[in-house]
Amino acid sequence: MSNDSLRETFFAECEELVEHLTEGLDALASGEWDSETIHAIFRAVHSIKGASGAFGYSDLVTFTHAYETVLDLIRSDALDITPEILRLITRASDALAVLVDTTRQEGAASLDPVRDLIAELDSTAKAVSADAPPEPDFVFAPVTLLPIEVPGDADDTPAGADAAADAGLVISFKPLASFYVNGHEPQRFLGALAELGDLSVRCDSQSVPPLDAFDFDGAYLTWHLRLLGVADADAVNDIFAFAAGLCDLEIRPVGAGEDLTDWSVAPPAAEPDTPADTLPGPDISPAVTPSPNVSAAPVPAASPAPATEKSPPAPRGANKAANPIQTTLRVDPxxxxxxxxxxxxxxxxxxxxxxxxxxxxxxxxxxxxxxxxxxxxxxxxxxxxVMSIRAQPVKTLFQRMGRVVREAADATGKPVNFISEGETTEIDKTILERLADPLTHMLRNSVDHGLESAEKRRAAGKPELGKVRLTAAHRSGNVVIEVADDGAGLDRERILAKALDKGLVLPDAKLTEAEIDNLLFAPGFSTADSITNLSGRGVGMDVVKTTIASLGGKVGISSVHGQGSTFTISLPLTLAVLDGMVIGVGEETMVLPLASVVETVRPNRSDIHEIGSGERVLSVRGAYVPVVDLAKTFGMHSAGSLKRDRSYVLLDAGGASIAVAVDSIQDQRQVVIKSLEGNYGAVNGIAAATILGDGKIALIIDSEALVELVSPRRKNRPLIELEA
Amino acid sequence: MTDDDTTDRGNIIEFVSLSAGGQGFCVEITSIREIRRWSQVTALPFSEDSVLGVMNLRGAVIPIVDLAGRLGLGTTEIGSRNIVVVVAIGSRIMGLLVDSVSEILSVNSETIRPNPTLRRDGGTSHVTGLLPVEDVMLRVLDLSALFANEGEEAA
Amino acid sequence: MTEKTILAIDDSRTIRQLVSQTLVDAGFDVTTAVDGEDGVSTFQNTRFDAVITDINMPKLDGFGVIAAIRGGEANRKVPILVLTTENSNDFKEKARNLGATGWIVKPFEDRQLVDILKLVTGAEKG
Missing domain, CATH: 1.10.287 (Helix Hairpins)
Structure with missing residues (x-):
């Protein structure tokens, strides 16, 4: 069996269960729930616990056990759902989601971050069930209580058997009617006993009534057994553990000098324990016919009857294939x-x-x-x-983000109402996975920096409960995700002051509001002094921007003073194709990702300024943007002279702008991305390749890397000059 | 393709003989995927001189390498008569530009002589043996050794 | 030997897959059902040599499954094994009173599960 695929199933199922759990808790919070909601919540946690155990994820088991205990009390009406309890089980759900996630990624999860939570769950449960008799401790190790001791290999004689060679047990075993009703068969017990030692069997059928008085569901047989080489009655008791109360059982040691071969004479008898619907007529041989003085071990082996007397199983193919609820198809990506x-x-x-x-x-x-x-x-x-196969709704991601917001709200002490919209919007799975980090950062930012404290909100005449809204929607071939808060809006004076302080802008620079807002994304903007223990963690908005750009997307910001800020992420639907601008560079055709293209310009010659030898800048609306000659950068033959009128494409990538000099701009189109790395390797400045209509290969430029490639020369240039 | 094969007693190995940089080589047929005529390639930035560029092979992007250049035997003059030998090296597919491809040879592995320069010059370790065919001598090329660090260099 | 047929009822996809892979590898013919209701209706349509059921399930729980099978018409003496994380004596008592044949606590070991199933179905020991 493939454990990996099983593990995959497990985590996929966990994800669904966490989803159900979140939905259930949301329903509880909204007040629209019934008892089935509670049951579903319990089952979700319970199922995670059950399956976690199968994989040995003991930390998950420990946590879900504590969680489940509280849920069980709610389920049995022993615990009321007060706002405190709701908060507790919601926090536990959030923690569980993180635990599952960590376990998936790292193969294990530490319980350290949730110790307090577990203690809280435990004490909540204890407070309720203080009077109740103690439940047996949950045992994690695979523990099996069997109806029948499972014997090992034939030579796997129990320890102590040698010592007990002379010892033996005399057993009398009389199944009651309920024994048969519960699906037990005497032969199985006899077989298990035979594995323990040397077993002789005699069946006492004296109480079998005449046929006309015979009750098919009755129990008439008593088995007299002698088990030699076994001194310990416990092993026998174990075997009969699950039949306790379903049979009369007497066990005594063999007496000294007892004649073990002397069975009192009793005729062999038919046994009535075959299923009623297939009970043989009176003239049919019994399944097991132990004769006096004959060791009948192992009994089941001597009994072909169960296999032959059953009607052949009904055809089941269709039934087996069609799993009524299985609506998803798992495919290797x-x-x-x-x-x-x-x-x-x-x-x-x-x-x-x-x-x-x-x-x-x-x-x-x-x-x-x-x-x-x-x-x-x-x-x-x-x-x-085909693309839609890879697409997945953002729902799971958004639910996770809900947890992020709740955490952030807890940490900052700000009351936050998290609203998510467009959860069914679908997006490529890979993009979805890589969105988690930037979104987490943005949402923490919104709570930490975006929303004001409750006092400030009150003073500003706003409701104390701040709003953070996460939305997703399809818009003209893209997925647009917005993170909006109703906080104070960006403090542009502070941003500008900080940018000045960090040397990101020149003191006399005149910036528009949008330009100031965009400083947030500048590399090096969010540094030590802005890091709170929440949104800090060494990641700045520039990393957010870079991540989004690497997915072929863009991020923008708009803010209204006193009313809040909105970050807008625009992403392609898939990573397999790219919206590109096809350009001519020297003799080659190349593709620029449209996501990083700001505009194309055909400037007047007077807008191009030479700086020293070879360097040039392009003046665009008062800003000077460095010109990058692609042919030269990539070491290709340029088709024309540098003096010739050329087109320039303004690129915005990695927090900087450059003007790319190209020989021609052909058109904009979607191109299929082909990796270079499989057969060759990574090429600096090149993201991938694509195949054009004429079968030729065109290289797709990596805008970020291109900026990086040409940036060392202008390391100390104030950033704002680069803002187009 | 390596010593293991060539020292096996009485093994028949099939080679394709080709010429590059004025020297005769042979490559085991099992690593050869197809033989194509030269067609225009797309140049790759920052590549070493022997990497001519990439070509579209039925939807796959494969690099084309001038074998003579790679072997340090100068640059092959490119014209329509050139031949591209498409080879599989591990999981990578690439095209080798050569002057010509002549024939398929079935040889007994015992006829392959060891390369006597191997110990003195690590630089020729990709020539694992010498194969006399009639009056010429072919160099047995180990492509894996020749392109052992290609991936890293390109990165 | 005819393959022994097992009905495995569990609402957890992971456990269903785990049980059925383990048993199929051991030569059993396994049919799965996703909840108690599904299990009982599957049971009524087909003859099984043994039933494995979870306790906590939507629609109809494991106790309901045992009661339905034991109280039903066809094949009501089939061995029923309870496979669950519940380890309390109350639960076991209840299951036994309803007619469960045995009790296996998750997590189980593959070998254990197979051996038990072989025992209760009378399949050859392997």
Whole structure:
């Protein structure tokens, strides 16, 4: 069995269960719930506990056990859902989600951060059940109470058997009717006993009534057993543990000098323990017919009857395959990636055919072109379908973010109402996974820096309860995620002062409000003195911006004084294709990611200024932006002279702007991303490659890396000059 | 492709013989995927001189390397007569630009002579043996050794 | 030998997969059901050699499953094993009174589960 796939199932299930748990708790908080809500909450935690044990995640088991105990008390109405209790179980749910997450990523989770919580859960449970008799401790180690001791291999004789070679037990075993009702069969017990030692069996059927008085559900047989080589009655008692109360059992040691071969004569008897519907007629041999003086061990082996007397199982194929609730399909993501790749080829292939036909002079209104249009339409449809396999709703991420906000609210002591919208919005799984960190940072920021304290809010005539809103929506081929707070808005004076202090802007710079706001994303802006224990952690908004950019997205900010701030993240739907601007560089064609393109300009010659030898800046609306000659940077032949009128593409990446000099701008289109790393390796300044309509390869420029590549030369340049 | 194979007694190994930089080489046929005519490549920035660029091989982006350049035998003059040998080295696929490809040779591994320069010059360790064929001598190329650190260099 | 047929009822997908992989590897024919209701209706349509059931499940819990099978018509003497994290004597008592054949506490060991199933179904020991 593949443990990895099982583990995957486990964590996927945990994620769902945490989701159910969160939903249940939300329902509790909103007051719209019934007893099933409580049961569902309990079951979610209980199921995580059960499955965690199977994988040996003892910390998860410990935590869920404490959690479950409290939930169980709520379930049985022993504990009322007061606001305190609701807070406690909500915090426990948040902690559980983190524990599961950590366990998934690191293979284990420490209980240290939740010790207090566990203690609180325990004391809450104890306070209620103080009078109740103590439950047996939950034992984590695989403990099995068996109806029948499971014997080991044949030679696996119990310890002490040698010492007990002369010893023996005499056992009398009379199943009651309930024994059979509970699905037990005497042979199984006899078989288990036979594994302990040398067993002789005699069946006393004297009390079997005549057939006309025979009750098919009755119990008439008594088994007299002699088990030699076993002195310890405990082992026998263990075997009968689960049949306790279902049979009369007497065990005594073999007396000294007792004649073990002397069975009192009794005729063999039929046993009535076969299922009623298949009970054989009176002339059919009994399943087990121990003769006097015959050792019948192991009994079940001598009994082919159970296997043959059963009707053949009904066909079950259909039943087995169709699992009524299983609505999801688990697919290896690599397969989906391959499919995405192939569909990308299909689209490129369409472009190739179409270009070739055009070059052969086939008109756009021809039939073949119309057919080709259908081809394109179908290919796009397949592409969308395949992409949607990778897409997942943001719901889980948003729920996690809800926990982040609650944590932040707890830590800062600010009351916060977290609102999430658009949870069903779908986005590529990889993008989704990589959004967690930037969103966490942004939300903490919103609570910590965005929202005012309750006192300040009161003074400003606002409700004390601050709002943080997280929304997702599809907007024109992109996913737009917004983090909004109704706090005081950005303190632009402070931001500017700090930027000045850090040398990020020149003292006499005149900045627009938007430019000041954008300073938040400048590298080096959020440093030590702005780090609180909450939103600090060494990550600044520049890292947020870089992460979003690496996903092909953009982040922006808008803020209204006294009313709050909104951060807007715009992301592509998938990482497999990229919106690009196709440009000519020397003899090559390259692609710039549209996400980092601010605008294209064809400046007057007077807007280009030479600085020393070779360096140039482009003046754009009063700011000087360094010019990067792509052909030169990448060491390629430039098609034309530098003096010639060229196009410039303003790129904004990594907190800086550059003007990229290109020989031509061809068009904007979606390109399929092809990795260079599989067969070659990473190339500085190049993100990947794509295949153009003519089958040629075009390199896709990594805007961040490009800025990085050319930046050392202008290390000390004040940042704001670069803001276009 | 390495010593293990060539020392096996009486093994028949199939090689493809080719010429690059004016010297005759042979490469074990199992590492060769296909042989193509040269077509225009897309140059890669910051690559070493022997890396000519990348080519589209049915949707995969594969680097094309001038074998002569890689071997330190100068630069192959590029023209339409050149041949690209597409090889698999580990999990990587790449194209080798060569002057020509001549034939497939089935040889007994015992006929491969050890490369006597191996011990003195680590730089030629990618030539694992010498194979006399009629009146010429072919160098048995170990591509894995030749491109052992390609991935890191490119990064 | 005809494969012994097992019905495994558990609302946890992980446990269902775990149990069914373990038992299928051991040569059993396993059918799973996702809750008590599903389990009982599956049981009524097919003949099984043994039933493994969880206790805490939506719709119908494990006790309900035992009661339904023992109180039903077909194959009501089938061995029923309870597979659960619950380890309290009250629970066990209740399950036994309803007619459970045995009790296995999660987490279980593969080998244990297989051996027990072989015992109660009378399958060959392996």
């Amino acid at each position: 690599e397969r989906v990636d391959r499919l995405i790749n192939s569909v990308g080829e299909l689209i490129i292939n369409h472009a190739v055919i179409s270009q070739k036909l055009e070059s052969c002079g086939v008109g756009n209104d021809s039939e073949i072109m119309a057919a080709l249009d259908d081809y394109r339409y179908l290919a796009r449809e397949i592409q969308e379908g």
